[in-house]
Amino acid sequence: MIMIPVAWIVVVAVVDTFLPPHIHLGPLLVAAPAVTPSFGGPRTVGLVAALAVIAQTVIGVLRDPDELLSANHEAQILALIVVGICLVVFCAVRERRAKELEQVRYVSEAAQRVVLPPLPKRLGPLHTAVMYLAAEAEAQIGGDLYGAARTASGTRVIIGDVRGKGMTAVSDAALLLGAFRVAAHRQAPLDELVAYLDRCVRWDVVEPGEKGGFDETFITATVLEIPDRGTQVRMVSCGHPPPVVLSGGRPTTMNALRSAPPLGLGELTDPRYHVESFPFEPGDLLLLYTDGVTEARDAAGTFYPLTERVTGWTETSCDALLARFRRDLLTHVGGHLDDDAVMIVLERPAASRP
Template sequence: MSQRLEGHRRPAREGRALVAIPIAWIIAVTVVDVLAPPQIHLGPLLVAAPALTPSFGGPRTVGAVAALAVIAQTVIGVVRDPAELLSANHEAQIIALVLVGTSLVIFCVLRERRAKELKQVRYVSESAQRVVLPPLPRQLGPLRTASLYLAAEAEAQIGGDLYAAVRTPSGTRLIVGDVRGKGMTAVRDAALLLGAFRVTARGQEDLRDLVTYLDRGVRGDLAEPDGAGGYEETFITATVLDIPDQEGRVQLVSCGHPPPIVLREGRPTTMNARHPAPPLGLGGLADSRYHVESFPFEPGDLLLLYTDGVTEARDPAGTFYPLAERVTGWTGTDPDAFLGRFRQDLLRYVGGRLDDDAAMVAVERPAVPRA
């Protein structure tokens, strides 16, 4: 809490310090204009002071600086033309300063209102993310886990990428997926699948039966009415895994989703499914298409699950992010540290902004058993 308050106070202190710049400018222009020869008029330069202030100040600060500029222009007019009190030229400059100052104050009010709205939208989206897509716990039985969600839009912290984990009597079940489309429809479809997974993952013993149930459960709800009165086909790519607590092979059903990667001593291995199934939600497909495959996941390994927003991220030259190549040689298997390093590397690769939402889950099977 103290760090957050300090973060709010620091910009306020910096803003108050920067106010000295336009004030010093007003004083300098006033003094030079009063001392300048009669044919030289520097009063119009006063408009630079209120024009500069919105870059660091709010409506009140801008209004105060603009009022100070008007007063300075009045003083210049009285001192330079004491007989006429204020010439027509000085009156015109004062009116111009009043108009400019008023316009800048209105601009600052609208800007702060917009910033407040964006802050509220961000707060709502972050709250929705915590409800629909909470971070994975750091400990799931003997496994250590970490999750990362990167939104493409700064104002929206949640989209169609999804992940969840459920403990079973013999291990941990994980799902990572990506809903086709964006917006609130994608969020709703992601929430639907996550709810079905959390409810049924503990009860279904066979992984094939679990994926079949998920497909049947969401198939009828993933059809959105289009403008012509029909239905637009929607689907979800997903990878569902069963990781036993004891050392052994991880079971996997791939439904059109990017393959997992196992990082062992800095060497990544892509676990491509030999019999991938179609994405969830595509009706009319036989249940026998869901094939359970397996791969080794030994103590000391780090398992990486991700969405296509990671592998389809591009650098300024248009080259896709080579995930396996980039993580080669990364030592250490702490999931939180890995995802922190991965976040920095990915954002640096794309130049700081993603074109699509991206999610990643890191799972470690510790080399030393934990109590």
């Protein structure tokens, strides 16, 4: 790439030398160092700027052999020097900021791995695939959350969405996931686990003895218990979008008959967590997602119709279905989401039939 500005300098210098005295192409030399920052660093820009100054000096000497340099050429040389110095400083500042941004990205990715580590590809007999699309530019994590824990008889999975955005939402997501990881391994019933998670969210939001504030922070969530043996999935829904089971290209939405309020609002509503159940047969795919999926809009403002889109999809593996879903969702929204979106696909292979 550096040969482009160098060739430009050579062409301008040669042509300008043979032109009539009243025509000057020397000012065009500034284009060489001006385009160099698009691909080069401070040293490259400095080198090209120095070559442009040398070329302008040679042009001045050759066109005015009776005097070393005319006032016009001296002004052009000075202008090239000033422009070159400014461009070198600009490139140096840009490189420093690029290094800082790279460090921030590294820290962000490290935080994501700690707060929201990717699910393993296998959870007992289940195969898994996860997609996390953050709405914020350069972000790796937002207020959406998911996690899984193995028990002696199966797998417990949580997916949720924190009200709000930014670092506060990330902190609340980390709190809930930490509580889930601590308690999900225990053999407590599913409704007791959800009640414990609700208390953890409330304790973090409100100081002991304080009243009010419960409506400011809450987390919608669905907690599932998928047995290794058997086909009945147990679920507690806390105001979260319902799971979808895809069987042979036919989606079925598993709406909760008695959905509880979001986590963090338990003291206001005194909920009784009702455990629902639905079938998850070998060969089926279980889709868990946040509202960033179903509320994704296209240019006309139409929401993404998840069940309509996946109807007829014949992918039998979670990875293949998730890859197709990602392409379809981004195509629907024109490549950019307005809210974080999570999709988890769980596959119970046909070979795992008890």
